[in-house]
Amino acid sequence: MTKQLSKNEQAILIFKALADPVRLEILHYLKQCDHDVSCGEVGQAIGISKTSGSYHFKLLQTAGLITARKESREKYVALDQSTFEQVVGHFWDNL
Amino acid sequence: MTKQLSKNEQAILIFKALADPVRLEILHYLKQCDHDVSCGEVGQAIGISKTSGSYHFKLLQTAGLITARKESREKYVALDQSTFEQVVGHFWDNL
């Protein structure tokens, strides 16, 4: 059961997720990929430990900025711009 | 001499500024005002100390989310949506 968030709470989640250089690097890497890629690949590409990666991917996922699918051992992630558009697009209206 | 920021650094500054409930309250209050208002008025309205207010107003100002003008003893602040539009509007393009 995932708690239902208000517009503001959701916005804060997204802004927090975006307010970090490592996570922007992740998103930047994902943007260059048309296909979805494994967490390991991304982590290696930007040079972070897998523990740290796990932490950041979870945050991005919770914020709705990436989608993730588990295939056997690996987790494949991809950019999801739609949440951003929805929440940040109407940010000033909802404020 | 204010350091020149990259697009990403500016974006992080804005996202950090927006990733906080107190600062969203400030922006929310400012949104309701057509005129600019004193820091004291805002602080009182949302119930924060003036020291804390000073801290948050500085952050918002640095991020370019508010404008400020000093008139005699008081500092009048107002919403500035334009920076947000410029930086966040092209966020995915610049990423």
Next chain:
DNA sequence: ATAATAGTTCAAAATATTTTGAACTATTTA
């Protein structure tokens, strides 16, 4: 000149976020 008022600055304390490494689960390969 003295008081009061609006806001800033500073350093310390309180909180929150991020990184790290070890131990863990689950899956695949030898």
Next chain:
DNA sequence: TAAATAGTTCAAAATATTTTGAACTATTAT
């Protein structure tokens, strides 16, 4: 079955952010 691989979880350590109160500047009012 045993070893290797991908990722998660946990708690501790390292950092970063936020709050607090006292001391400060500058302006206005008595």
